[in-house]
Amino acid sequence: MDNYLTLPGWVLAVFQSCLYIALAPLLVGWVRKVKARLQNRRGAPLLQAYRDLYKLLVKEARVAHTASPLFRAAPYIVFTATWMAAATVPLLVVDLPTAAIADIIVLVGLLALARVFLALAGMDVGTAFGGMGASREMLIGALAEPAMLMAVFTLAMTAHSTNLSSVIDYHLVDGFVLRPSYLFALGGLVLVAVAESGRIPIDNPTTHLELTMIHEAMLLEYSGRHLALMEWSAQIKLLLYGTLIANVFFPWGIGRGFGAAALGLGLAAVLAKLAALGAILAVGETVLAKMRLFRAPEFLNLALLLSLLGLLSHVILEVGA
């Protein structure tokens, strides 16, 4: 506990959290760019996502007559909760105080908090699309959340800790051991990440085709800075899942001290890992088509099954051995 709570630790934690919100649009821009190249288009510049956010931030916000105060509070709550959830995932270095404040379960809880407010905001204005999006988002969330928890529990049980820093530390110290449970957990977590960040084949972030929307349907009534915050949260969520997969399953390169060299290496490593993951995501989105909504449960059941298999293979094969 005490080794987490140092002044440089706090400073770095703040820096890392800011880096999350700064990098999030870049990852989205990168995925879009790779996707465009795969489709033989030139695509928008890498920084387009920042320009979009800026454009939305300076615009006037319109709020429906029928909206309640919750509608206006929700973007701030969603943004804050997502950001805080992201702050608990080590990006550059481990052993930051944010990891002690909130462990993996709190991370999942904060994401659930954001999701609940997103869904409530969708239902607030009283339009048909909002309720539709909320209902679907909650269905997908309800099926994805246990899969996510099971996947992270596999890691937690291996490291005997639910603290993400300790989990990563454990792997770095332990060296590379190919565990079957890890492969299962990785598979489960990737599926959850795709579903939760609203990517193909579960949801299409670029669609505005009314009947297939999930995430966008809840945001229909938002505009201006409210929309900017909501979009930004979605981008942070994608970065969060990317970082989680990159740094937990492939922890090499993450800094273990607070020196400049460790930080620089950590940043370079995480950027490289995220670029690779983003490219994989883009390839996946290009070759796959969006599924019907009622095939999504099968997809998520697979995720839950993989995660549960991971957990069981850990407690049966690896603990006893």
Added chain:
Amino acid sequence: MSGAVTMQQALALAGLAVVLALASALVSLLAKRVPATLRLVATPLLGLAGLAALAAGLIALVLGGTIQTTLPLGLPWLPWHVRLDALAGFFLLLIGVVTCAVGLYAPAYVRGFEHGHDSLAALGGFSGLFLTGMLMVVLADDAFLFMVAWELMSLSSYFLVAYHHEHSANRRAAFLYLLMAHVGGLMILLGYGVLAAFGTGFSFNELRAAELPPIWAGVAFALAFMGFGMKAGLVPLHAWLPEAHPVAPSHISALMSGVMLKVAVYGFIRFVFDLIGQFPWQWGVVVLIIGCLSALFGVLAALLQTDLKRLLAYSSVENLGIIFIGLGLSLVFLSTGYRSLGALAFVAALYHCLNHALFKGLLFLGAGAILHSTHERDLDQMGGLLRRKPWTGLFFLVGVLSISALPPFNGFVSEWLTFQAALQAWQLQSGVLRSLIPIASAVLALTGALVAVTFVKVYGVAFLGQARSRHVRRARSGPWGMQAGQGFLALLCLLLGVFPTWVIGLIDAVPRAILGDGLPQAGAYGWLWLTPVSPQTASYSGPLIVLMLAGIGLTVFWGLNYLWSRGAPVRWIRRGDAWDCGFAPPSPRMQYTATAFAQPIRRVFGLLFQIDETMTRQEDGTLRHRLHIGDRFWGLLYLPIARAVESAARRVVLLQSGSVRVYLGWTLATLVGLLWIIT
């Protein structure tokens, strides 16, 4: 000996609570003549009784001592024993907290009944007796007083369930409740009988000393688990709960769901953890499996309901399931020798008991406030209540977030603790247990996520959007007393989530007294950090989470609304019509209803229920959609039993010939038979 004196004071306060509750019952008899008595005297007395119980429980928990005494009541050879220890203190506190809130809430709520034709004296009288019964169950120190108090609790709550007896559905619900409460009561009685057969008497000290052979211990456990499980509404013995809880007046529903179910948990803990004391791990597995079943089934059933109070009742089944998951984990860990892990799971279960009492009490009071001003329980008629009833809306939101186990509210803490206990399963030797517990935690995770769906549905449909019916559109903010009752519970929900170390410091006295082990680690790093096992394993800081959530949220808000516009607070918001993809202006009927919201889930999990959905074209060409969702357990368990009882009754009826001589012949035969047996 100042400590001993204060334990005596605690017991005196507990006694005062019982006396006040009885006084409230007695005073209510006057309500027949002067209706205002109920509102002005009886319900405040109920609240005061709650306050006294709260104080007594708090003192008992802080001191952690034990005090026993014998009352000059009861049978000549079997006086009533009373005992106040940490476990009883914890449940007194729980009863007291909710009763306090009800005491604030009820005066305004029962005013609505003053013009009705239902008997006010019955409402007040049975409420007082109900509270008396619950308090006495917790205080009882012998099987005799326990059963008397238990029956008092069951019977008086029967009359409260049957309060609106003009509807036949309510009478049916009350009868079912009475029947199942008594079958359960009988099992508990038999369970005590088994213990007493191996002991020297009926007082708990003597029962505790009884040496049971393993088989009889198993029988006693099975009887107690079924008996208390029936009262706690565990699947498959839950059928009475969603029928009975919703039909009582709302403040009584809050007491029944929030408190009475916990009294059943108390009974189970007292019987199994304290009186039997020794258990094999198989019991833990049974409790764990039943807990998982209840949690998952309860939440899915809740999700499909459209009646708000019925939904809340099903959600109680789910929460009791979570509590029994914690108790099952505790039994498993204790029986395999991991005492401190057992204490952790035990504390998690107790914490969830307290949390459920608070947020379910809050939600039932909120449902009552809606019922009070709109006379509506059907979610599909509600909508837009947040703007009509802002305070109820705010407090209900707190309840929704708490029950959905979202940080930083209280439900999250107890679920977090349960997960932490489950995650220590790797320490166990047995491979079966090591793989069973992770599956249980998967069920718990799925349950938690589905609860969030359920309550997003409730809040989104009832409080957000636009009103779906005329009387809901005209809803009004309730009287301040009703809001104060809800606000009190909402505040506690937040505090118990933000400062878990203090709460665990209090609860810790219970496992130390009952199990002999506590959680010394939980608050070892100060009140800021909750570290139930060790700081390396897991830590959570509620205060810092709240601080950061509030700090960042407000900074972003300020930054975007003021700083961004360079100091001048510009009104940067324009009101307009809803966009809705540019379609025709949305009407309230176009909104998603509760039924529609649950439709995807109904499709995914539909196999677990009997779903009867039909579309018929009516004469005028319009389509009519009918949906009926049935409980599969009726067909699987209850109807066969009912049929068996009926066919047995048909056989017995052959004896009934109507001829006195035949009856006398039977009597003689019975007498001869009995004489033959005893000689």
